[in-house]
Amino acid sequence: xxxxxxxxxxxxxxxxxxxxxxxxxxxxxxxxxxxxxxxxxxxxxxxxxxxxxxxxxxxxxxxxxxxxxxxxxxxxxxxxxxxxxxxxxxxxxxxxxxxxxxxxxxxxxxxxxxxxx
Amino acid sequence: xxxxxxxxxxxxxxxxxxxxxxxxxxxxxxxxxxxxxxxxxxxxxxxxxxxxxxxxxxxxxxxxxxxxxxxxxxxxxxxxxxxxxxxxxxxxxxxxxxxxxxxxxxxxxxxx
Numbered sequence: 001x002x003x004x005x006x007x008x009x010x011x012x013x014x015x016x017x018x019x020x021x022x023x024x025x026x027x028x029x030x031x032x033x034x035x036x037x038x039x040x041x042x043x044x045x046x047x048x049x050x051x052x053x054x055x056x057x058x059x060x061x062x063x064x065x066x067x068x069x070x071x072x073x074x075x076x077x078x079x080x081x082x083x084x085x086x087x088x089x090x091x092x093x094x095x096x097x098x099x100x101x102x103x104x105x106x107x108x109x110x111x112x113x114x115x116x117x
Numbered sequence: 118x119x120x121x122x123x124x125x126x127x128x129x130x131x132x133x134x135x136x137x138x139x140x141x142x143x144x145x146x147x148x149x150x151x152x153x154x155x156x157x158x159x160x161x162x163x164x165x166x167x168x169x170x171x172x173x174x175x176x177x178x179x180x181x182x183x184x185x186x187x188x189x190x191x192x193x194x195x196x197x198x199x200x201x202x203x204x205x206x207x208x209x210x211x212x213x214x215x216x217x218x219x220x221x222x223x224x225x226x227x228x229x
Contacts, residue, residue, distance in 0.1 A: 006159075042222075043205065043223040045209075045218075045220035047218070091160070103165060104162045107160045108159050109157065109159050
């Protein structure tokens with residue numbers, strides 16, 4: 001079974017600064033998908049960014065980018081120019097490409113991101 | 118387009134009571150899931166379905182049951198509520214492997 005580890009329970013950053021959230025995963029599979037989800041106090045799960053394992057190029061979405069290191073099984077999220085609205089829980093998640101991916105996402109425990117004004 | 122709708126948003130149950138958490142999606146997604154989120158933890162998969170009439174257990178299925186009679190609906194049944202089932206429950210649906218999972222707004226369930 002796959003596991004996802006987020007080693008930072010909480011991170012704090014000044015507004016407008018850059019912060020990196022860490023995620024490592026364990027899998028024996030070669031084909032899979034990785035995601036970062038944001039969960040604000042409203043509880044809504046919001047997709048931030050996604051990465052296909054077979055793509056070497058790191059995904060980028062506006063101020064959000066990832067550093068995907070397949071050999072190291074690492075998938076960190078970088079948030080540039082942090083804004084107050086970025087304050088939330090951030091979850092790293094893994095989905096297998098085998099079995100149709102029917103067995104859903106495997107989540108890390110999350111990182112609570114605090115933005116200091 | 119409503120997406121994934123879960124009801125209720127909040128519920129308090131007494132030990133031994135039963136209830137059904139409702140989930141419906143209007144995006145014609147085949148894949149649907151139920152997760153639970155405990156404090157300080159990520160989401161854990163309870164049950165999933167790959168289409169109408171097909172369901173299977175996830176990581177933490179004990180104490181729950183599901184059914185999938187239509188593509189749209191995927192209710193989660195708690196038969197004999199226990200304090201260990203106090204959690205936030207999320208329903209989600211997915212169109213395909215790489216596509217975004219759409220989540221409902223969650224149900225906060227407390228068993229007392």
